[in-house]
Amino acid sequence: MKKNVLIIGAGGVAQVVAHKCAQHNDVLGDIHIASRTLDKCQALVDSVREKGSLKTAGELQAHALDALDVEATKALIAKTESQLVINVGSAFINMSVLQACIDTGAAYLDTAIHEDPAKICETPPWYANYEWKRRELCEQNGITAILGVGFDPGVVNAYASVAYNEYFDSVDSIDIIDINAGSHGKYFATNFDPEINFREFTGQVWSWQNSQWTSNQMFEVKRTDDLPVVGSQTSYMTGHDEVHSLSQNLKVPNVRFWMGFGEHYINVFTVLKNLGLLSEQPVTTAEGLEVIPLKVVKAVLPDPSSLAPDYSGKTCIGDVVKGKKDGKDKEVFIYNVADHAEAYAEVGSQGISYTAGVPPVAAAILIANGAWDVQKMVNVEELDAKPFINLLNEMGLPTRIKDEQGDRALSF
Amino acid sequence: MKKNVLIIGAGGVAQVVAHKCAQHNDVLGDIHIASRTLDKCQALVDSVREKGSLKTAGELQAHALDALDVEATKALIAKTESQLVINVGSAFINMSVLQACIDTGAAYLDTAIHEDPAKICETPPWYANYEWKRRELCEQNGITAILGVGFDPGVVNAYASVAYNEYFDSVDSIDIIDINAGSHGKYFATNFDPEINFREFTGQVWSWQNSQWTSNQMFEVKRTDDLPVVGSQTSYMTGHDEVHSLSQNLKVPNVRFWMGFGEHYINVFTVLKNLGLLSEQPVTTAEGLEVIPLKVVKAVLPDPSSLAPDYSGKTCIGDVVKGKKDGKDKEVFIYNVADHAEAYAEVGSQGISYTAGVPPVAAAILIANGAWDVQKMVNVEELDAKPFINLLNEMGLPTRIKDEQGDRALSF
Numbered sequence: 001m002k003k004n005v006l007i008i009g010a011g012g013v014a015q016v017v018a019h020k021c022a023q024h025n026d027v028l029g030d031i032h033i034a035s036r037t038l039d040k041c042q043a044l045v046d047s048v049r050e051k052g053s054l055k056t057a058g059e060l061q062a063h064a065l066d067a068l069d070v071e072a073t074k075a076l077i078a079k080t081e082s083q084l085v086i087n088v089g090s091a092f093i094n095m096s097v098l099q100a101c102i103d104t105g106a107a108y109l110d111t112a113i114h115e116d117p118a119k120i121c122e123t124p125p126w127y128a129n130y131e132w133k134r135r136e137l138c139e140q141n142g143i144t145a146i147l148g149v150g151f152d153p154g155v156v157n158a159y160a161s162v163a164y165n166e167y168f169d170s171v172d173s174i175d176i177i178d179i180n181a182g183s184h185g186k187y188f189a190t191n192f193d194p195e196i197n198f199r200e201f202t203g204q205v206w207s208w209q210n211s212q213w214t215s216n217q218m219f220e221v222k223r224t225d226d227l228p229v230v231g232s233q234t235s236y237m238t239g240h241d242e243v244h245s246l247s248q249n250l251k252v253p254n255v256r257f258w259m260g261f262g263e264h265y266i267n268v269f270t271v272l273k274n275l276g277l278l279s280e281q282p283v284t285t286a287e288g289l290e291v292i293p294l295k296v297v298k299a300v301l302p303d304p305s306s307l308a309p310d311y312s313g314k315t316c317i318g319d320v321v322k323g324k325k326d327g328k329d330k331e332v333f334i335y336n337v338a339d340h341a342e343a344y345a346e347v348g349s350q351g352i353s354y355t356a357g358v359p360p361v362a363a364a365i366l367i368a369n370g371a372w373d374v375q376k377m378v379n380v381e382e383l384d385a386k387p388f389i390n391l392l393n394e395m396g397l398p399t400r401i402k403d404e405q406g407d408r409a410l411s412f
Numbered sequence: 413m414k415k416n417v418l419i420i421g422a423g424g425v426a427q428v429v430a431h432k433c434a435q436h437n438d439v440l441g442d443i444h445i446a447s448r449t450l451d452k453c454q455a456l457v458d459s460v461r462e463k464g465s466l467k468t469a470g471e472l473q474a475h476a477l478d479a480l481d482v483e484a485t486k487a488l489i490a491k492t493e494s495q496l497v498i499n500v501g502s503a504f505i506n507m508s509v510l511q512a513c514i515d516t517g518a519a520y521l522d523t524a525i526h527e528d529p530a531k532i533c534e535t536p537p538w539y540a541n542y543e544w545k546r547r548e549l550c551e552q553n554g555i556t557a558i559l560g561v562g563f564d565p566g567v568v569n570a571y572a573s574v575a576y577n578e579y580f581d582s583v584d585s586i587d588i589i590d591i592n593a594g595s596h597g598k599y600f601a602t603n604f605d606p607e608i609n610f611r612e613f614t615g616q617v618w619s620w621q622n623s624q625w626t627s628n629q630m631f632e633v634k635r636t637d638d639l640p641v642v643g644s645q646t647s648y649m650t651g652h653d654e655v656h657s658l659s660q661n662l663k664v665p666n667v668r669f670w671m672g673f674g675e676h677y678i679n680v681f682t683v684l685k686n687l688g689l690l691s692e693q694p695v696t697t698a699e700g701l702e703v704i705p706l707k708v709v710k711a712v713l714p715d716p717s718s719l720a721p722d723y724s725g726k727t728c729i730g731d732v733v734k735g736k737k738d739g740k741d742k743e744v745f746i747y748n749v750a751d752h753a754e755a756y757a758e759v760g761s762q763g764i765s766y767t768a769g770v771p772p773v774a775a776a777i778l779i780a781n782g783a784w785d786v787q788k789m790v791n792v793e794e795l796d797a798k799p800f801i802n803l804l805n806e807m808g809l810p811t812r813i814k815d816e817q818g819d820r821a822l823s824f
Contacts, residue, residue: 136455187686258662271683274599276712283711286607297707299695 002107002368003029004059006082006095008067009051009089010040010348011193012305013111013150016357017088018044019347020395022053022060024361027368030059032080038064047348067093073100082106084364088357091115091196095130102134102143107367109360111150113241115199124206124213124242131377138377141375145377150361151336151355152178152257153242155397156319157380158388159334160242162245162410163321164250164387167332167403171323173254174246177222179228180260182313182340182351188268191352194298198278199271206239208247210254219266223258228400228407230316235260245379252373272297304353311340311350328343332403336392346396355397362391386412414519414780416471418494419481419703420509421693422452423605424761425523428769429500430456431759432807434465434472436773438782442471444492447501450476459760476813482686485512494518496776497681500769503527503608507542514546514555519779521554521772523562525653525662527611535617536625537656543789550789557789563748563767563773564590564669565654568731570797571746571811572654574822575733576662577797579744579815583735585666586658587635592672593642594752594763596727598714600680603764606710610681610690618651620667625633631678635670639814640819641749642728647672657791684709718763723752723762744815746822748804758808767809800824809816 002371003019003027007014014033021031031048033041041062048060061080067073067089067247075099077085087097094114112131116122122129131147138145148154156176164171167383180191190197205216221237240257247255260271277293284290318335336355345356363380366372371387380388389399393411399408417433417440419426426445433443443460453474460472473492479485479501489512491495498521499509506526513520526542528534534541543559547550550557560566564668568588576583592603602609617628633649652669659667673681684690689705696702730747746768755766775792778784782800792800801811813822 013789188683267679268683268687271600271680273686275680275684275709277689277709283708285703285707285711287707289701289703289707291697291703292710293708293712295697295701296695296703296705297687297689299697299703300691300705310774311695 001081001370002373004080004082005029005084005086005364006077006080006106007031007033008035008065008085008093009086010035010037010044011088012308012353013088013357015044015047015305015349016353017086017361018048018345018373019051019053020361022048022357023055023309024365025054026056027365028084030080032059032061032076034063034076034083036064036066037358038062045139051348053347068096070096071098073097074104076103077101077106080125082366085109086364088360088362089275092117093382098131098134098145099285101145102137102141103181105141107144107373109363110144110282111148111154111360112196113148113244115196117344118392125248126241127379135377143376143377144373144375145369146367146372146377146383148241148375149244149265149360149380150357152176152240152317153245154359154380155336155392156317157242157246157400158252158385159319160246160321161381162385162389163319163334164252168321168323168325168330171250171252173256173322173323174252175256175258175320176240176242177225177227177229177235177320178260179230179233179235180352181233182311182315184307185310185351186307188265189302189304189305189307191304191350194296194301194306197292198262198269199280201238204239205237206243207237207257208243209253210252220389225320227316228335228402233260233348246381249379249381256277260333271338275366305349308344308348308350308353311344314339315351317355329404332401334399334401336397336399338397357385358395358397359392362388365391413539413782414495414785416492416494417443417496417498417776418489418492418518418704419443419445420447420477420497420499420505422447422449422456423500424720424765425500425769427456427459427717427761428759428765429498431463431465432770432773433776434460435467436777437466437470438468439777440496442492444471444473444475444488444494446475446479447487448476448478450474462468463513463760465759478573480508482511482515484510485509486516489513489516496779497521498772498776501604504529510543510546510557513557514553517555519556519785521558521561521771521775523560523566523768524608525560525656527540527608527620536713537660538653539656539791542805547813548791549755554787555789556779556785556787558775558779558784558795559789559791560653560657561772562769563731563771563793563809564588564652565657566771566792567748567809569654569728569792571660571731572658572662572733572801574797574801575746576664578710580733580735580737580742583662583664583733585668586732587668587670587732588652588654589637589639589647589670589730589732590643591639591642591647591674591728593645594723594727596719596762597722598719599713600677601716603716603718603719603762605714605716607706610706611692615679616651617649618655619649619669620655621665623665627805637732640747640814645672658793659755661791661793689749717761720756720760720762720765723756726751727763727767729767742815744813746811746813748809748811750809770809771804774800774807777803
């Protein structure tokens, strides 16, 4: 029974994680929240207390931490006696937080792949560039490290493995579709940190097709689907974390990720990109000031966490899986629909943060109760998906399946 | 006979001014070029020498100068014995250069209105906020100061006064139309310093209508004209210098300025403006760096002077003037068409810089030969337009007129 959670990060996803940990603190024990800015952590603590999210009386504390400092992170893990570390900070800190977990024996969970601030669109599979280099070390030390356990990556990996193991004899393609049919009412905003959000789209798009890596340009390939609840939606092939693990862990010749974008988003993105304003390479102003354009764009855009109060509409994220069953063609769509306003009412965050923040808490509970305490490094598709999907059904992210038998709730 | 020219500025327009002064150095005497960056001045000197533009043997020198430093500017005027100062530097330096001219007795010429870096879209008439406050001082000291003697403002003011004095009994409207039908082949670029260029469009648009100041938003009001050479063109009502002097100096109830924009330009501009990236107010990045977004946009855009080699197509700039003559309605269009490639071949600059840079040299010649040495501060419509138009006909900017009698060259 692992206990006590250290949450690293204090953004919109961290807020969801904090509330959900609080709702399950009978299982998870003490809750500690750490990020560079103590005030932001304290705001999460205050939010949890205001909404009365703590299930039982227990510790809930804010801490200032530079998570790139491995020794400081180890010290905080030790001081707080945390056995579970949920890293929902910047994508640049994964490797240092993971090292702190390996050194202290704590379980490690994150929701997005490690990134080097100076690089975009590295060669696939991306996990092999960073996290997977620590696989042996985790196994030797009995460290449970669950990579990419947000919604996508994360829940969609579980959907892929459920389809692969339960519904097909052979799978030909997994197409993960991420649609945000909500509206934040601003001229333009990103739902995550703009710096991370834009980096997903600025370079090559890697997909796994015909059992090999294929490269396209962003917005080069699109599809339109008639989806449950959100209706007809156009999405674009995008490079994304889960393609890099699913392609290696499942025997499926085609794994692709598709993200929905409206024409307005694409227009703004295209203008910024073509002007060079999304560059992570510094430019020098006429006055001699060295500036990274992307950081200025981030500074002028709305803070993603500020969008939540006015966000309306729904998200639909799921896996279209095609293959053979009993000699016949088969197709299933396994998916979740989340509502922005409901998420805000429950935890004070919008639906995108909600879908990303609930799953790592479910995973932490599964580690705490032993079901997922595998004492090695894994991606989600390597774990038993059934208890995860069942727990998410109870925690606010219900799974549905649509196939030739209709559209229905999925549980095991 | 005033002699010796000090050119302040070293951008695309200064390049044209340098070449044109050189072509007329038998009249204008020594030529000195000064700006903050000596290398840029030296590049202009080299360009003039390479093209063999000097008409007769004579001085041609580069100087480093902070033109905001009045004493330093006075010292350079004295040292170079310049009696003519052509200010084609940043719009922020007008008042300090003008002061240096007043103190030394040199004639002053510029091509754009003074601006305060911290303000945009000041209350009209703009000239009254800065330059016109020195009118009395100029008159007392016998200083010839010709304001706004580029193409627009400048030549279009002369076109307005010619129409007003020669072709009408009463004028109802002057609509100045500025069309650049050329192509630079880049995704996006401004033809002038982006910082000045965008400031023209970011706030209110002031026009003089029904004998009063009227305010609109940028891109709110447009017109489409079938123009000579460049054909059907859409232009948008824009705030511009000449509206502010013509409205005060001529008895005309409607004075408006229209600038041509393609849909692509408007789209990029609209995205940048709505995101706050054209703001001259600083923002702070997540890392704590204070940055003015507009200066970063400037840093990522192509240097306007770099556009010249590949610029093709033509500009068409002129005045549509409507009114009464002998009791009947009358309309004339007085205009110039310039060619980007021809301008580059002659002086190494594109057509926009060419149209802006030739007129102040013509004006300097008219001061040198006495025709325009009025020993007071004036805007161009207050001067005799005929020798100016005649001289421009010879110097590469021929004037044409189109009315009920057809489309023909105009000279006096």
